[in-house]
Amino acid sequence: MKKLILLFVSVIMLLSLSQTYAQKGKKSTPKKGHELIFHIKDSPDNLLYLVIHYNDKLIIKDSLPPVSPGLFIFKGDNVYDDGMYSLVSESKKLYLNFIIDNNQFFEYYLDTTTNVDNFYTKNSPENEEMLKFQRKTTQAQKKAAAWGAKIKEFKDLGKTDSADFYQQKLVDLNDEMMTFINDEIIAAHPDYLFSKMQKSYRNIDVPEFKTETGEIDREAQNYYFKNHYWDNVDLADHRFIYIPSFEPKLKEYFLKYLYHTESDTINKYIDLFLAKTEADTLMFHYCVDWLSYNFETSKIIGHDAVFYHIAKNNQLAGKCYWLDQDILSKYEKRVKRIEPILVGKIAPELIIPDTNMSENPRDWKSSYHSNKPYTILWFYDPTCPTCKKEAKNLRLVYDSLENIGKRNFDVYAIGDNPDLKVWKKYVKENNYPWTNVGGNKGNMDYLEYFGIYETGNPAMFVVNNRTHEIILNKRIDMFMLPQFFEEYERIQQRKLEEGNN
Numbered sequence: 130m131k132k133l134i135l136l137f138v139s140v141i142m143l144l145s146l147s148q149t150y151a152q153k154g155k156k157s158t159p160k161k162g163h164e165l166i167f168h169i170k171d172s173p174d175n176l177l178y179l180v181i182h183y184n185d186k187l188i189i190k191d192s193l194p195p196v197s198p199g200l201f202i203f204k205g206d207n208v209y210d211d212g213m214y215s216l217v218s219e220s221k222k223l224y225l226n227f228i229i230d231n232n233q234f235f236e237y238y239l240d241t242t243t244n245v246d247n248f249y250t251k252n253s254p255e256n257e258e259m260l261k262f263q264r265k266t267t268q269a270q271k272k273a274a275a276w277g278a279k280i281k282e283f284k285d286l287g288k289t290d291s292a293d294f295y296q297q298k299l300v301d302l303n304d305e306m307m308t309f310i311n312d313e314i315i316a317a318h319p320d321y322l323f324s325k326m327q328k329s330y331r332n333i334d335v336p337e338f339k340t341e342t343g344e345i346d347r348e349a350q351n352y353y354f355k356n357h358y359w360d361n362v363d364l365a366d367h368r369f370i371y372i373p374s375f376e377p378k379l380k381e382y383f384l385k386y387l388y389h390t391e392s393d394t395i396n397k398y399i400d401l402f403l404a405k406t407e408a409d410t411l412m413f414h415y416c417v418d419w420l421s422y423n424f425e426t427s428k429i430i431g432h433d434a435v436f437y438h439i440a441k442n443n444q445l446a447g448k449c450y451w452l453d454q455d456i457l458s459k460y461e462k463r464v465k466r467i468e469p470i471l472v473g474k475i476a477p478e479l480i481i482p483d484t485n486m487s488e489n490p491r492d493w494k495s496s497y498h499s500n501k502p503y504t505i506l507w508f509y510d511p512t513c514p515t516c517k518k519e520a521k522n523l524r525l526v527y528d529s530l531e532n533i534g535k536r537n538f539d540v541y542a543i544g545d546n547p548d549l550k551v552w553k554k555y556v557k558e559n560n561y562p563w564t565n566v567g568g569n570k571g572n573m574d575y576l577e578y579f580g581i582y583e584t585g586n587p588a589m590f591v592v593n594n595r596t597h598e599i600i601l602n603k604r605i606d607m608f609m610l611p612q613f614f615e616e617y618e619r620i621q622q623r624k625l626e627e628g629n630n
Contacts, residue, residue, distance in 0.1 A: 160233075160234055161206060161208075162204070162205055162206040162207060162208065162233070163203065163204065163205055163207070163208060163209055163229075163233035163234065164202065164203070164204045164233070164234045165179075165202070165203040165204075165229070165233065165234075165235065165237070166200070166201075166202050166203075166235070166236040166237070167200075167201045167202075167203075167216060167225075167236075167237050167239070168199060168200055168236065168237070168238045168239070169199045169200075169201065169216075169224065169239055169240065169241065170199060170238075170239070170240035170241070170247075171199065171240055171241050172195070172198065172199040172218075172241060173219075173241075174195065174218050174219040174220075175194055175195070175219055176192055176193070176194055176219045177192065177193060177194075177195070177201045177216060177217070177218065177219070178191075178192045178216070178217040178218075178219075179191040179192065179203055179214060179215075179216065179217075180214065180215050180217055181209075181210060181212055181213070181214050181371055182212060182213045182214070182215070182371055182372055182373045183370070183371060184370065184371075184372075184373065184375055184376030184379075185373060185376040185377065187215065187217075190209065190210075190214070191203055208233060209229050209233055210229075210371055211229060211230050211231070211322065211368045211371065212228075212229065212322070212368055212370070212371020212372060213226060213227070213228060213322070213326075213371060213372045213373065214226070214227055214228070214229050215227075216239075218241075222241075223243070224239060224241065224243065225237070225239055225243075225248075226259075227250075227253075227256050227259065228253075228255050228256055228259060228321075228322055228323055230255055230321070230322055230368075232252065232253060232254075232255075234252060235250060235251060235252040235253035235256065236250065236251040236252065236253075237249075237250045237251075237253070237256065238250070238251075245260060245263040245264050245267060246264060246267070248260055255318070255321045255322070255323055258314060258317075258318060258321060258323060258324075259323045261313075262309075262310070262314060262323070262327075265306070265309060266306070269302055269305075269306055272298075272302055273299060273302060276295045276298050276299055276302075277295075277299070279291075279292075279295040280292045280295045280296055280299075283295070310327050314327050315327055315328050322366075322368045322372070325362075325363050325366065325368075325369070326372055326374060328361045328362075329361050329362045329363075329369070329374055329375075329378070330361075330374065331361045333354055333357050333358060333360060333361070335350050335353050335354050335357075336350070336353065337350075338350055338353070354386075355386060355387070355398060356401075358382055358386075359382075359402065359405065362375075362378065364402070364405040364406045364409075364412060364416075365405065365406065365407075365408040365409045365412065366409060366412065367409045367410075367411035367412035367415065369412070370411070370412065370415050379416075379419060382402075383395075383399075383420065383423065384423065388429065389429065391431065392431040392432065392434035392435050392438070392472070395424075395432075395435050396434075396435060396438040396439075399420060399435070399438070399439060400442070402416070403416060403417065403420075403443070407448075413448075414449070414451060417439065417443050417444070417448075417449060420439055421436060421439050421440065421443075421444070424436040424439065425463075428603075430472065430601060430602070430603060430605075431472050433467050433471060433472075433602070433603075434471045434472060434473070436467075437464055437467055437468060437471060440460050440463070440464050441464060444457065444460045445457070445460055445461060445464060466580050466583065467580070469578060470578070470579055470580060470590065470599060470602050471599070471602065472598075472599055472600060472601070472602055473598055473599065474598065474599050475596075475597050475598060475599075476496070476506070476590065476592045476597055476598070476599050477573065477578065478495055478496055478497045478572070478597075479495070479496040479506070479541065479543070479566075479571060479572065479573070479575050480493045480494070480495050480496075480571060480572040481493055481494060481496075481543065481566035481567065481568070481570065481571040481572075481575070482494070482566060482567075482568050482570050482571075483564070483565055483566050484552075484553045484556050484557070484565060484567075486549065486568055486570075490572070493566070493570075493571070493572075494541075494564050494566050496541045496564075496592070497594075497597070499539040499541075499594050501536070501537055501538050501539045501594065502537050502538070502593070502594055502595065502614075503537060503538040503539075503591055503592065503593060503594060503600075503614065504538060504539050504540070504541055504591070504592045504594055505523075505538055505539070505540045505541065505589060505590070505591050505592075505610075506541050506543065506579070506589065506590040506591075506592065507520070507523065507540055507541065507542045507543065507587070507589055508543050508545060508576075508579065508581050508586055508587060508588040508589070509542065509543070509544060509545065509586050509587045510544070510545050510546050510586040510587075511544055511546055511551055511552050511554075511555035511556075512546060512551060513586050513587065515587060516586055516587040519587055519604070519607060520542075520559070520561070520587075522606075522607035522608065523540065523607045523610075524559075524561060524562075525607070525608075526607050526608060526610050526611070527540065527562065527563070528562075530611065531562075535611075537614060538591070538610070538614070539563060539564065540561075540563035540564065541563070541564045541566065542561065542563055542564065542565050542566070543566055543567055543575065544556065544565065544566070544567030544568075545567065545569070545576060545581060545586055546567070547569065549567075549568055552567050552568070587604060588603075588604060589601070589603070589604040589605070590602050591613075600617055601613065
């Protein structure tokens with residue numbers, strides 16, 4: 130619930146801030162306020178909604194009854210956000226998509242059939258260009274449907290020459306549409322939001338890089354694609370926040386193509402991306418918030434390091450001046466807590482008494498004393514049902530690997546319960562074959578260091594015993610541990626080979 134509240138607050142802040150921050154270099158509105166007049170033929174509506182596209186959402190900006198049947202006038206002293214809007218009927222039917230931009234005084238004539246051939250506008254050149262595109266697209270779709278039917282018909286009759294003829298007509302039609310979009314929309318009106326939208330839909334043309342043996346170099350192509358993904362999107366124009374295509378592109382890039390790469394790689398591309406947004410305050414604001422939220426709440430291993438990188442280089446670097454001190458303090462606290470336990474950080478040596486509870490630290494057990502490649506630091510409360518269940522699963526994995534001679538880890542289990550009798554009883558009854566320590570004594574406040582006071586139990590960290598680096602800092606399915614170690618060693622081997630080349 131807290132996350133949903135934060136996201137809702139972020140949306141409201143952005144929508145209100147957009148009234149305050151002007152896009153750099155943008156022309157001023159010639160008149161104050163707005164007056165949008167819509168003539169909707171045969172409209173039965175007693176109420177009409179004006180909604181803005183906020184990425185993949187629709188947010189109601191205004192609603193009103195008709196002045197007279199079919200006549201709706203949105204008029205006021207405020208200036209609407211630039212972006213793509215929709216008119217929605219009382220029964221939630223979509224009537225129209227249109228652009229509100231620099232000019233906020235125009236008329237639009239339409240009907241309830243959504244047939245754009247019957248639509249026209251006055252005093253809105255950009256919406257007229259959008260209508261021109263919609264009309265041409267409608268015509269092209271009709272032709273494509275007819276020719277597609279012809280292709281099927283002739284293929285069924287075995288007349289391949291006739292089918293190929295109509296197939297070529299489809300290719301020519303596509304080329305015609307692309308030429309129209311490139312020449313008459315994008316090139317003719319490069320500053321129009323609708324033109325920028327059309328440009329953003331273009332796919333990136335990736336060169337056919339070849340290896341020394343003449344094969345396609347997929348790695349080079351992948352590298353080029355990631356570096357040029359945003360070439361057709363003006364990231365210094367916050368109007369993209371208010372169109373439906375921007376959110377899917379963010380998700381595709383960061384939550385698909387980059388999502389499972391290493392944190393250092395993600396951080397590099399985030400820095401490159403954010404640098405392109407800094408010329409527009411609102412765009413930068415939105416993108417920093419979007420990235421912070423998605424990587425802080427991610428369940429993927431290593432993404433906390435991405436959030437850490439974003440916060441250190443943006444929120445805590447003084448770039449996000451819209452944040453008040455209370456919010457900044459929360460970022461500082463969060464960053465401070467996760468920094469020492471990020472993947473790649475050195476895990477300190479823990480020296481904690483076992484169930485004998487000796488007062489002599491020399492008798493205490495060290496987390497560094499293992500002859501296995503890895504150590505699992507297992508934090509648990511003996512009264513916690515989840516802890517008990519997961520410990521049994523860990524035991525199954527431990528024993529199964531031990532029985533076939535492939536156990537490559539030790540377990541350093543840290544009991545966290547103020548009642549020592551309960552903890553000792555649990556350890557004795559279960560007779561786990563690993564190091565069992567606890568009693569809230571030790572060479573350091575290990576519960577504070579590993580964030581257990583905040584996250585609670587159970588918690589799990591995996592340490593590489595050769596380097597003492599943390600290689601896993603969150604709990605995973607115990608039965609996935611063998612696969613995790615295999616994947617980790619495969620990645621380490623690849624890095625070693627790449628380093629030797």
